[in-house]
Amino acid sequence: MTSKKVIELFYDVVSPYSWLGFEVMCRYRKVWNIELKLRPAYLAGIMQGAGNKPPGLVPNKFMYMTKDLHRLSEYFDVPLQPPSDPFEAMFQKGTLAAMRFVVAVQEREVGGDEQVEKVSRELWRRIWSEDKDITQPASLSEAAMKAGLSDSEIKEVLKLCTTKDIKDKLRSTTEDALNYGAFGFPMLVCHINGKPEMFFGSDRFELMAHCIGEKWIGPKPDKQAAKL
Protein backbone atom coordinates (compact mmCIF):
# COMPACT_ATOMS: atom_id res chain seq x y z
CA MET A 1 0.00 0.00 0.00
CA THR A 2 1.45 3.35 -1.03
CA SER A 3 0.65 6.36 1.10
CA LYS A 4 -1.99 8.71 -0.21
CA LYS A 5 -0.93 12.04 -1.66
CA VAL A 6 -2.43 14.91 0.30
CA ILE A 7 -4.26 17.57 -1.70
CA GLU A 8 -5.56 20.71 0.00
CA LEU A 9 -8.47 22.48 -1.67
CA PHE A 10 -8.88 26.15 -0.72
CA TYR A 11 -12.28 27.49 -1.68
CA ASP A 12 -15.04 30.01 -1.01
CA VAL A 13 -18.68 29.49 -2.02
CA VAL A 14 -18.68 32.97 -3.59
CA SER A 15 -16.61 31.52 -6.45
CA PRO A 16 -18.33 29.52 -9.22
CA TYR A 17 -15.02 28.16 -10.53
CA SER A 18 -14.40 26.89 -6.99
CA TRP A 19 -17.65 24.94 -7.19
CA LEU A 20 -16.46 23.22 -10.37
CA GLY A 21 -13.10 22.42 -8.76
CA PHE A 22 -14.80 21.23 -5.56
CA GLU A 23 -17.12 18.80 -7.34
CA VAL A 24 -14.31 17.43 -9.52
CA MET A 25 -12.10 16.83 -6.48
CA CYS A 26 -14.94 15.26 -4.47
CA ARG A 27 -15.45 12.87 -7.41
CA TYR A 28 -11.76 12.11 -7.91
CA ARG A 29 -11.04 11.38 -4.27
CA LYS A 30 -12.96 8.15 -4.88
CA VAL A 31 -10.85 7.46 -8.01
CA TRP A 32 -7.31 8.66 -7.24
CA ASN A 33 -5.06 7.55 -4.40
CA ILE A 34 -5.35 10.88 -2.61
CA GLU A 35 -6.40 12.38 0.68
CA LEU A 36 -8.47 15.48 -0.01
CA LYS A 37 -8.37 18.19 2.67
CA LEU A 38 -11.20 20.68 2.37
CA ARG A 39 -9.94 24.13 3.38
CA PRO A 40 -12.87 26.60 3.45
CA ALA A 41 -11.39 30.11 3.31
CA TYR A 42 -12.32 33.72 2.51
CA LEU A 43 -11.75 34.84 -1.06
CA ALA A 44 -12.17 38.57 -0.37
CA GLY A 45 -9.26 38.27 2.08
CA ILE A 46 -7.14 36.61 -0.62
CA MET A 47 -7.91 39.31 -3.17
CA GLN A 48 -7.03 42.03 -0.69
CA GLY A 49 -3.93 40.25 0.62
CA ALA A 50 -2.61 39.49 -2.86
CA GLY A 51 -3.57 42.87 -4.33
CA ASN A 52 -5.68 41.16 -6.97
CA LYS A 53 -8.92 42.38 -8.57
CA PRO A 54 -11.95 40.25 -9.51
CA PRO A 55 -11.74 39.29 -13.21
CA GLY A 56 -15.38 40.20 -13.81
CA LEU A 57 -14.61 43.93 -13.62
CA VAL A 58 -13.35 43.90 -17.24
CA PRO A 59 -16.56 43.87 -19.35
CA ASN A 60 -15.29 41.52 -22.10
CA LYS A 61 -13.97 39.16 -19.42
CA PHE A 62 -17.28 39.24 -17.56
CA MET A 63 -19.19 38.36 -20.72
CA TYR A 64 -16.76 35.58 -21.55
CA MET A 65 -16.93 34.14 -18.02
CA THR A 66 -20.72 34.01 -18.17
CA LYS A 67 -20.50 32.00 -21.39
CA ASP A 68 -17.57 29.92 -20.12
CA LEU A 69 -19.42 29.00 -16.91
CA HIS A 70 -22.50 28.06 -18.89
CA ARG A 71 -20.51 25.68 -21.10
CA LEU A 72 -18.48 24.27 -18.17
CA SER A 73 -21.64 23.76 -16.11
CA GLU A 74 -22.97 21.39 -18.73
CA TYR A 75 -19.63 19.69 -19.38
CA PHE A 76 -18.85 19.24 -15.66
CA ASP A 77 -22.46 18.40 -14.79
CA VAL A 78 -22.66 21.05 -12.05
CA PRO A 79 -25.94 23.05 -12.08
CA LEU A 80 -24.38 26.54 -12.20
CA GLN A 81 -26.74 29.42 -12.83
CA PRO A 82 -25.54 32.98 -12.19
CA PRO A 83 -27.53 34.98 -9.62
CA SER A 84 -29.74 37.70 -11.06
CA ASP A 85 -27.40 40.35 -9.62
CA PRO A 86 -23.94 38.74 -9.46
CA PHE A 87 -22.23 41.92 -8.22
CA GLU A 88 -24.64 42.34 -5.33
CA ALA A 89 -24.41 38.64 -4.43
CA MET A 90 -20.63 38.46 -4.68
CA PHE A 91 -19.38 41.85 -3.56
CA GLN A 92 -22.10 43.64 -1.60
CA LYS A 93 -23.57 40.71 0.30
CA GLY A 94 -20.41 38.60 0.33
CA THR A 95 -19.66 35.30 2.04
CA LEU A 96 -18.05 36.14 5.38
CA ALA A 97 -20.97 34.71 7.40
CA ALA A 98 -21.30 31.71 5.06
CA MET A 99 -17.63 30.78 5.23
CA ARG A 100 -17.55 31.16 9.02
CA PHE A 101 -20.54 28.84 9.08
CA VAL A 102 -18.69 26.26 6.96
CA VAL A 103 -15.63 26.52 9.21
CA ALA A 104 -17.86 26.00 12.26
CA VAL A 105 -19.38 22.90 10.66
CA GLN A 106 -15.87 21.60 10.03
CA GLU A 107 -14.77 22.45 13.58
CA ARG A 108 -17.40 20.30 15.22
CA GLU A 109 -17.50 17.43 12.72
CA VAL A 110 -15.59 14.33 13.76
CA GLY A 111 -14.47 11.31 11.76
CA GLY A 112 -14.63 12.75 8.25
CA ASP A 113 -15.83 15.72 6.26
CA GLU A 114 -19.19 14.60 4.92
CA GLN A 115 -21.00 17.49 6.61
CA VAL A 116 -18.51 20.11 5.41
CA GLU A 117 -18.79 18.75 1.87
CA LYS A 118 -22.58 18.72 1.91
CA VAL A 119 -23.04 22.10 3.59
CA SER A 120 -20.58 23.73 1.15
CA ARG A 121 -22.48 22.22 -1.77
CA GLU A 122 -25.84 23.44 -0.44
CA LEU A 123 -24.47 26.97 -0.01
CA TRP A 124 -23.14 26.94 -3.59
CA ARG A 125 -26.48 25.65 -4.74
CA ARG A 126 -28.23 28.57 -3.04
CA ILE A 127 -26.02 31.35 -4.40
CA TRP A 128 -24.88 29.84 -7.73
CA SER A 129 -27.93 27.87 -8.75
CA GLU A 130 -31.06 29.08 -6.99
CA ASP A 131 -30.33 32.81 -6.60
CA LYS A 132 -30.97 32.65 -2.86
CA ASP A 133 -29.49 34.52 0.07
CA ILE A 134 -26.58 33.04 2.06
CA THR A 135 -25.99 35.87 4.52
CA GLN A 136 -28.82 35.40 7.04
CA PRO A 137 -28.83 32.78 9.82
CA ALA A 138 -32.12 31.41 8.46
CA SER A 139 -30.50 30.91 5.04
CA LEU A 140 -27.50 29.14 6.54
CA SER A 141 -29.79 26.93 8.64
CA GLU A 142 -31.81 25.97 5.59
CA ALA A 143 -28.65 24.94 3.73
CA ALA A 144 -27.46 22.93 6.71
CA MET A 145 -30.84 21.23 7.05
CA LYS A 146 -30.73 20.17 3.41
CA ALA A 147 -27.22 18.89 4.06
CA GLY A 148 -28.64 16.60 6.71
CA LEU A 149 -27.67 18.37 9.96
CA SER A 150 -30.11 18.06 12.84
CA ASP A 151 -31.80 21.07 14.45
CA SER A 152 -29.58 20.82 17.51
CA GLU A 153 -26.45 20.55 15.37
CA ILE A 154 -27.48 23.64 13.42
CA LYS A 155 -28.10 25.58 16.62
CA GLU A 156 -24.66 24.64 17.88
CA VAL A 157 -23.01 25.64 14.59
CA LEU A 158 -24.81 29.00 14.52
CA LYS A 159 -23.62 29.73 18.04
CA LEU A 160 -20.10 28.55 17.24
CA CYS A 161 -19.68 30.61 14.09
CA THR A 162 -19.76 33.94 15.89
CA THR A 163 -16.97 32.94 18.30
CA LYS A 164 -13.47 34.36 18.11
CA ASP A 165 -12.14 30.86 17.66
CA ILE A 166 -14.01 30.35 14.37
CA LYS A 167 -13.27 33.86 13.10
CA ASP A 168 -9.59 33.23 13.80
CA LYS A 169 -9.73 29.86 12.10
CA LEU A 170 -11.16 31.32 8.87
CA ARG A 171 -8.53 34.06 8.99
CA SER A 172 -5.67 31.60 9.52
CA THR A 173 -6.81 29.29 6.70
CA THR A 174 -6.97 32.32 4.42
CA GLU A 175 -3.46 33.27 5.55
CA ASP A 176 -2.27 29.72 4.85
CA ALA A 177 -3.55 30.09 1.29
CA LEU A 178 -1.80 33.45 0.89
CA ASN A 179 1.41 31.95 2.25
CA TYR A 180 1.23 29.24 -0.40
CA GLY A 181 0.98 32.08 -2.93
CA ALA A 182 -2.78 32.23 -3.60
CA PHE A 183 -4.23 35.14 -5.56
CA GLY A 184 -7.68 33.63 -6.16
CA PHE A 185 -9.72 30.42 -5.72
CA PRO A 186 -9.97 27.53 -6.20
CA MET A 187 -6.40 26.87 -5.20
CA LEU A 188 -5.22 23.27 -4.98
CA VAL A 189 -2.04 22.43 -3.15
CA CYS A 190 -0.63 18.96 -3.87
CA HIS A 191 2.02 17.66 -1.53
CA ILE A 192 4.43 15.75 -3.73
CA ASN A 193 7.57 14.32 -2.15
CA GLY A 194 7.24 16.76 0.73
CA LYS A 195 6.98 19.75 -1.62
CA PRO A 196 3.79 21.77 -2.13
CA GLU A 197 2.76 22.22 -5.78
CA MET A 198 0.05 24.81 -6.40
CA PHE A 199 -2.63 24.61 -9.07
CA PHE A 200 -4.97 27.54 -9.51
CA GLY A 201 -8.42 27.37 -11.06
CA SER A 202 -10.56 24.54 -12.34
CA ASP A 203 -8.59 24.00 -15.56
CA ARG A 204 -5.36 22.36 -14.46
CA PHE A 205 -6.69 18.91 -13.52
CA GLU A 206 -5.09 17.15 -16.48
CA LEU A 207 -1.71 18.71 -15.65
CA MET A 208 -2.20 18.07 -11.93
CA ALA A 209 -3.00 14.40 -12.58
CA HIS A 210 0.21 14.17 -14.62
CA CYS A 211 2.20 15.73 -11.74
CA ILE A 212 0.81 13.38 -9.06
CA GLY A 213 1.07 10.30 -11.28
CA GLU A 214 -2.67 9.75 -11.72
CA LYS A 215 -4.89 9.65 -14.79
CA TRP A 216 -7.38 12.37 -15.79
CA ILE A 217 -10.46 10.95 -17.48
CA GLY A 218 -12.55 14.11 -17.67
CA PRO A 219 -14.68 15.98 -15.14
CA LYS A 220 -17.17 13.11 -14.66
CA PRO A 221 -14.96 10.15 -13.74
CA ASP A 222 -17.90 8.00 -12.52
CA LYS A 223 -19.84 8.35 -15.77
CA GLN A 224 -16.65 8.18 -17.81
CA ALA A 225 -15.46 5.03 -16.05
CA ALA A 226 -18.81 3.38 -16.78
CA LYS A 227 -18.35 4.14 -20.47
CA LEU A 228 -14.81 2.68 -20.77
Add this chain to the structure above:
Amino acid sequence: MTSKKVIELFYDVVSPYSWLGFEVMCRYRKVWNIELKLRPAYLAGIMQGAGNKPPGLVPNKFMYMTKDLHRLSEYFDVPLQPPSDPFEAMFQKGTLAAMRFVVAVQEREVGGDEQVEKVSRELWRRIWSEDKDITQPASLSEAAMKAGLSDSEIKEVLKLCTTKDIKDKLRSTTEDALNYGAFGFPMLVCHINGKPEMFFGSDRFELMAHCIGEKWIGPKPDKQAAKL
Protein backbone atom coordinates in the same frame (compact mmCIF):
# COMPACT_ATOMS: atom_id res chain seq x y z
CA MET B 1 -17.22 14.39 -46.71
CA THR B 2 -18.31 16.76 -43.96
CA SER B 3 -17.17 20.35 -44.22
CA LYS B 4 -14.32 21.35 -41.95
CA LYS B 5 -15.07 23.51 -38.93
CA VAL B 6 -13.24 26.81 -39.11
CA ILE B 7 -11.22 27.81 -36.05
CA GLU B 8 -9.56 31.22 -35.88
CA LEU B 9 -6.54 31.54 -33.60
CA PHE B 10 -5.75 35.09 -32.47
CA TYR B 11 -2.25 35.38 -31.03
CA ASP B 12 0.76 37.58 -30.34
CA VAL B 13 4.30 36.25 -29.86
CA VAL B 14 4.59 38.35 -26.69
CA SER B 15 2.32 35.83 -24.97
CA PRO B 16 3.74 32.51 -23.74
CA TYR B 17 0.29 30.99 -23.26
CA SER B 18 -0.35 31.85 -26.91
CA TRP B 19 2.69 29.78 -27.85
CA LEU B 20 1.23 26.77 -26.05
CA GLY B 21 -2.14 27.29 -27.75
CA PHE B 22 -0.49 27.80 -31.13
CA GLU B 23 1.54 24.57 -30.96
CA VAL B 24 -1.45 22.56 -29.78
CA MET B 25 -3.63 23.88 -32.61
CA CYS B 26 -0.90 23.32 -35.22
CA ARG B 27 -0.72 19.71 -34.02
CA TYR B 28 -4.47 19.18 -33.88
CA ARG B 29 -5.18 20.56 -37.33
CA LYS B 30 -3.60 17.32 -38.57
CA VAL B 31 -5.83 15.30 -36.24
CA TRP B 32 -9.22 17.07 -36.16
CA ASN B 33 -11.49 17.85 -39.08
CA ILE B 34 -10.83 21.58 -38.85
CA GLU B 35 -9.53 24.48 -40.87
CA LEU B 36 -7.19 26.54 -38.71
CA LYS B 37 -6.94 30.22 -39.53
CA LEU B 38 -3.88 31.89 -38.04
CA ARG B 39 -4.77 35.46 -37.03
CA PRO B 40 -1.61 37.27 -35.88
CA ALA B 41 -2.73 40.31 -33.85
CA TYR B 42 -1.48 42.83 -31.30
CA LEU B 43 -2.04 41.96 -27.65
CA ALA B 44 -1.21 45.42 -26.29
CA GLY B 45 -4.07 46.75 -28.44
CA ILE B 46 -6.42 44.15 -26.98
CA MET B 47 -5.47 44.99 -23.40
CA GLN B 48 -6.01 48.69 -24.04
CA GLY B 49 -9.21 48.17 -26.03
CA ALA B 50 -10.71 45.83 -23.42
CA GLY B 51 -9.46 47.82 -20.40
CA ASN B 52 -7.61 44.77 -19.12
CA LYS B 53 -4.31 44.61 -17.21
CA PRO B 54 -1.55 42.03 -17.65
CA PRO B 55 -1.95 39.28 -15.02
CA GLY B 56 1.76 39.37 -14.12
CA LEU B 57 1.35 42.69 -12.27
CA VAL B 58 0.00 40.87 -9.21
CA PRO B 59 3.13 39.42 -7.50
CA ASN B 60 1.56 36.10 -6.39
CA LYS B 61 0.09 35.66 -9.88
CA PHE B 62 3.43 36.39 -11.50
CA MET B 63 5.17 33.77 -9.35
CA TYR B 64 2.44 31.24 -10.06
CA MET B 65 2.57 31.87 -13.79
CA THR B 66 6.32 31.31 -13.85
CA LYS B 67 5.81 27.94 -12.18
CA ASP B 68 2.72 27.14 -14.28
CA LEU B 69 4.56 27.87 -17.54
CA HIS B 70 7.49 25.73 -16.45
CA ARG B 71 5.20 22.76 -15.77
CA LEU B 72 3.13 23.31 -18.93
CA SER B 73 6.27 23.66 -21.06
CA GLU B 74 7.29 20.13 -20.12
CA TYR B 75 3.77 18.70 -20.38
CA PHE B 76 3.06 20.36 -23.74
CA ASP B 77 6.60 19.76 -25.03
CA VAL B 78 7.13 23.43 -25.94
CA PRO B 79 10.58 24.77 -24.94
CA LEU B 80 9.37 27.80 -22.95
CA GLN B 81 12.00 29.65 -20.97
CA PRO B 82 11.18 33.12 -19.60
CA PRO B 83 13.42 35.97 -20.77
CA SER B 84 15.88 37.28 -18.16
CA ASP B 85 13.84 40.50 -17.91
CA PRO B 86 10.25 39.58 -18.81
CA PHE B 87 8.90 43.08 -18.13
CA GLU B 88 11.42 44.72 -20.43
CA ALA B 89 10.87 42.10 -23.14
CA MET B 90 7.07 42.20 -22.93
CA PHE B 91 6.19 45.78 -22.05
CA GLN B 92 9.12 48.05 -22.85
CA LYS B 93 10.34 46.43 -26.05
CA GLY B 94 7.00 44.98 -27.09
CA THR B 95 5.97 43.18 -30.27
CA LEU B 96 4.56 45.83 -32.60
CA ALA B 97 7.37 45.40 -35.16
CA ALA B 98 7.36 41.61 -34.78
CA MET B 99 3.61 41.27 -35.30
CA ARG B 100 3.66 43.61 -38.31
CA PHE B 101 6.41 41.38 -39.67
CA VAL B 102 4.25 38.27 -39.19
CA VAL B 103 1.31 39.98 -40.88
CA ALA B 104 3.56 40.94 -43.80
CA VAL B 105 4.73 37.32 -44.13
CA GLN B 106 1.09 36.25 -44.18
CA GLU B 107 0.18 38.94 -46.72
CA ARG B 108 2.63 37.74 -49.33
CA GLU B 109 2.36 33.99 -48.72
CA VAL B 110 0.19 32.12 -51.19
CA GLY B 111 -1.26 28.63 -51.06
CA GLY B 112 -1.07 27.97 -47.34
CA ASP B 113 0.36 29.29 -44.10
CA GLU B 114 3.54 27.31 -43.65
CA GLN B 115 5.68 30.45 -43.60
CA VAL B 116 3.43 32.28 -41.12
CA GLU B 117 3.46 29.24 -38.86
CA LYS B 118 7.24 28.86 -39.01
CA VAL B 119 8.08 32.56 -38.65
CA SER B 120 5.71 32.88 -35.66
CA ARG B 121 7.35 29.88 -34.04
CA GLU B 122 10.86 31.26 -34.59
CA LEU B 123 9.87 34.60 -33.07
CA TRP B 124 8.44 32.83 -30.01
CA ARG B 125 11.60 30.79 -29.81
CA ARG B 126 13.67 33.98 -29.75
CA ILE B 127 11.71 35.83 -27.07
CA TRP B 128 10.33 32.91 -25.02
CA SER B 129 13.13 30.39 -25.29
CA GLU B 130 16.44 32.03 -26.22
CA ASP B 131 16.08 35.46 -24.55
CA LYS B 132 16.83 37.25 -27.82
CA ASP B 133 15.62 40.52 -29.29
CA ILE B 134 12.64 40.60 -31.67
CA THR B 135 12.40 44.35 -32.24
CA GLN B 136 15.24 45.01 -34.70
CA PRO B 137 15.08 44.26 -38.45
CA ALA B 138 18.19 42.06 -38.11
CA SER B 139 16.42 40.00 -35.43
CA LEU B 140 13.31 39.59 -37.55
CA SER B 141 15.43 38.62 -40.57
CA GLU B 142 17.26 36.00 -38.56
CA ALA B 143 13.96 34.45 -37.43
CA ALA B 144 12.65 34.45 -41.00
CA MET B 145 15.86 32.87 -42.26
CA LYS B 146 15.52 30.06 -39.73
CA ALA B 147 11.92 29.67 -40.87
CA GLY B 148 13.20 29.00 -44.39
CA LEU B 149 12.51 32.29 -46.16
CA SER B 150 14.99 33.31 -48.85
CA ASP B 151 17.02 36.53 -48.67
CA SER B 152 14.88 38.16 -51.32
CA GLU B 153 11.67 37.12 -49.56
CA ILE B 154 12.94 38.58 -46.31
CA LYS B 155 13.86 41.85 -48.02
CA GLU B 156 10.37 42.08 -49.47
CA VAL B 157 8.72 41.35 -46.12
CA LEU B 158 10.84 43.95 -44.33
CA LYS B 159 9.83 46.56 -46.89
CA LEU B 160 6.20 45.49 -46.75
CA CYS B 161 5.89 45.60 -42.98
CA THR B 162 6.35 49.36 -42.74
CA THR B 163 3.54 50.06 -45.22
CA LYS B 164 0.21 51.53 -44.23
CA ASP B 165 -1.48 48.45 -45.63
CA ILE B 166 0.21 46.10 -43.18
CA LYS B 167 -0.19 48.46 -40.23
CA ASP B 168 -3.91 48.67 -41.05
CA LYS B 169 -4.17 44.91 -41.40
CA LEU B 170 -2.67 44.30 -37.93
CA ARG B 171 -5.02 46.93 -36.51
CA SER B 172 -8.09 45.44 -38.18
CA THR B 173 -7.26 41.88 -37.05
CA THR B 174 -6.88 43.20 -33.50
CA GLU B 175 -10.25 44.95 -33.86
CA ASP B 176 -11.80 41.71 -35.11
CA ALA B 177 -10.59 40.00 -31.94
CA LEU B 178 -12.01 42.81 -29.77
CA ASN B 179 -15.31 42.59 -31.62
CA TYR B 180 -15.49 38.87 -30.82
CA GLY B 181 -15.02 39.90 -27.17
CA ALA B 182 -11.30 39.30 -26.63
CA PHE B 183 -9.60 40.57 -23.46
CA GLY B 184 -6.33 38.66 -23.86
CA PHE B 185 -4.63 35.98 -25.97
CA PRO B 186 -4.67 33.26 -27.12
CA MET B 187 -8.26 33.58 -28.22
CA LEU B 188 -9.79 30.79 -30.27
CA VAL B 189 -12.99 31.36 -32.20
CA CYS B 190 -14.74 28.20 -33.37
CA HIS B 191 -17.44 28.60 -35.98
CA ILE B 192 -20.10 26.07 -35.06
CA ASN B 193 -23.32 26.02 -37.08
CA GLY B 194 -22.65 29.56 -38.23
CA LYS B 195 -22.17 30.80 -34.64
CA PRO B 196 -18.82 31.92 -33.23
CA GLU B 197 -17.85 30.27 -29.93
CA MET B 198 -14.90 31.85 -28.12
CA PHE B 199 -12.36 30.01 -26.02
CA PHE B 200 -9.75 32.02 -24.15
CA GLY B 201 -6.36 30.70 -23.04
CA SER B 202 -4.57 27.43 -23.51
CA ASP B 203 -6.67 25.47 -21.01
CA ARG B 204 -10.02 24.97 -22.70
CA PHE B 205 -9.02 22.44 -25.38
CA GLU B 206 -10.87 19.55 -23.76
CA LEU B 207 -14.04 21.65 -23.53
CA MET B 208 -13.51 23.02 -27.05
CA ALA B 209 -13.10 19.51 -28.45
CA HIS B 210 -16.38 18.55 -26.76
CA CYS B 211 -18.12 21.59 -28.31
CA ILE B 212 -16.89 20.88 -31.87
CA GLY B 213 -17.51 17.14 -31.63
CA GLU B 214 -13.84 16.09 -31.65
CA LYS B 215 -11.74 14.14 -29.16
CA TRP B 216 -9.03 15.65 -26.94
CA ILE B 217 -6.16 13.25 -26.35
CA GLY B 218 -3.77 15.62 -24.57
CA PRO B 219 -1.40 18.32 -25.80
CA LYS B 220 0.80 15.94 -27.80
CA PRO B 221 -1.66 14.12 -30.07
CA ASP B 222 1.09 12.69 -32.33
CA LYS B 223 2.94 11.05 -29.48
CA GLN B 224 -0.30 10.14 -27.74
CA ALA B 225 -1.74 8.54 -30.87
CA ALA B 226 1.40 6.44 -31.25
CA LYS B 227 0.92 5.17 -27.69
CA LEU B 228 -2.72 4.14 -28.11
